[in-house]
Amino acid sequence: MPRVVVAGSLNMDLIVRTPRRPATGETVLGDDFRALPGGKGLNQAIAAARMGAETHMAGRVGDDDFGRQLLALLDQDRIDRSRVAVTPGIATGVAVITLAAGDNAIIVASGANMRLQPEDVDGLPLAPGDICLGQLEVPLETTATAFRRARDAGARTLLNAAPACALPRTLLELVDILVVNEVELAALSGHDLGEDSATADIAAAARPLVENERMVIITLGSRGALAVNRTGLDAVPGHRVSAVVDTTGAGDCFVGVLAAALVADASAKLALAQANAAAALSVQRPGAAPSMPTAAELRQSGLCAD
Numbered sequence: 001m002p003r004v005v006v007a008g009s010l011n012m013d014l015i016v017r018t019p020r021r022p023a024t025g026e027t028v029l030g031d032d033f034r035a036l037p038g039g040k041g042l043n044q045a046i047a048a049a050r051m052g053a054e055t056h057m058a059g060r061v062g063d064d065d066f067g068r069q070l071l072a073l074l075d076q077d078r079i080d081r082s083r084v085a086v087t088p089g090i091a092t093g094v095a096v097i098t099l100a101a102g103d104n105a106i107i108v109a110s111g112a113n114m115r116l117q118p119e120d121v122d123g124l125p126l127a128p129g130d131i132c133l134g135q136l137e138v139p140l141e142t143t144a145t146a147f148r149r150a151r152d153a154g155a156r157t158l159l160n161a162a163p164a165c166a167l168p169r170t171l172l173e174l175v176d177i178l179v180v181n182e183v184e185l186a187a188l189s190g191h192d193l194g195e196d197s198a199t200a201d202i203a204a205a206a207r208p209l210v211e212n213e214r215m216v217i218i219t220l221g222s223r224g225a226l227a228v229n230r231t232g233l234d235a236v237p238g239h240r241v242s243a244v245v246d247t248t249g250a251g252d253c254f255v256g257v258l259a260a261a262l263v264a265d266a267s268a269k270l271a272l273a274q275a276n277a278a279a280a281l282s283v284q285r286p287g288a289a290p291s292m293p294t295a296a297e298l299r300q301s302g303l304c305a306d
């Protein structure tokens with residue numbers, strides 16, 4: 001069975017819900033606090049695994065309680081973690097997240113994630129039909145090494161270029177499928193884009209990134225998603241969600257489900273629709289990794305016809 005192979009971050013998310021965020025020098029009293037598993041790499045691996053994809057992960061955690069909890073979650077979701085190393089002397093990655101008015105603001109203390117070395121991903125199990133997934137929360141050279149290994153093995157590469165940062169051309173050249181939101185697309189394209197930008201402007205910003213056979217997918221939150229490739233444009237509309245609980249990890253849900261659908265040989269259009277529907281389910285639950293739906297939940301939701 002083709003695999004989803006993730007080289008990426010694992011964090012413990014420290015989440016505070018608050019009526020509003022403090023200004024500099026101010027203290028506000030927030031509401032509830034939770035520590036829940038997250039990190040873009042872990043979230044995407046869980047999302048793919050819950051869709052039924054054979055999923056492997058490479059990453060690093062510290063030798064601490066948070067690290068042990070994240071490893072336990074990988075086991076629970078039957079993700080091969082033989083390449084997730086425990087790194088002594090450094091903390092597991094942590095994300096400090098404030099949730100205000102349904103939306104999040106995140107600061108990541110990378111900890112062990114930034115110790116993920118090219119050697120850690122050099123021997124990843126990759127073969128034709130597999131997809132290697134990367135994000136930008138581990139050293140860029142490590143992601144590039146994983147993608148080179150994927151290309152050599154005849155597997156596809158999918159980069160979720162998040163969080164937004166300048167991307168070296170040498171890494172971009174190794175990417176078959178690029179997934180970004182409007183903010184990340186603005187950073188990569190130099191176009192001035194925001195949440196309300198017109199679809200035509202978003203597609204125009206994405207087009208120069210469509211090189212060779214690369215597909216560029218832009219997640220648009222409640223507006224759905226757009227896929228731009230050499231032959232044109234596909235769009236899936238957003239789903240109306242009555243109660244948004246927590247948007248953290250919705251983009252990761254999209255990416256993991258997309259990868260799972262593509263390795264299961266779904267068409268790009270169906271993969272996009274499934275990813276979009278799963279992301280709409282994830283925002284109705286708290287946390288990032290725990291909010292990823294299963295394939296059965298996605299089917300039962302009726303949000304995605306096939």
Ligand code: RIB
Nearest residue numbers: 011038039040095249288
């Ligand atoms: O994409 C959401 C994730 O970003 C959170 O889980 C947090 O850990 C940060 O990595």
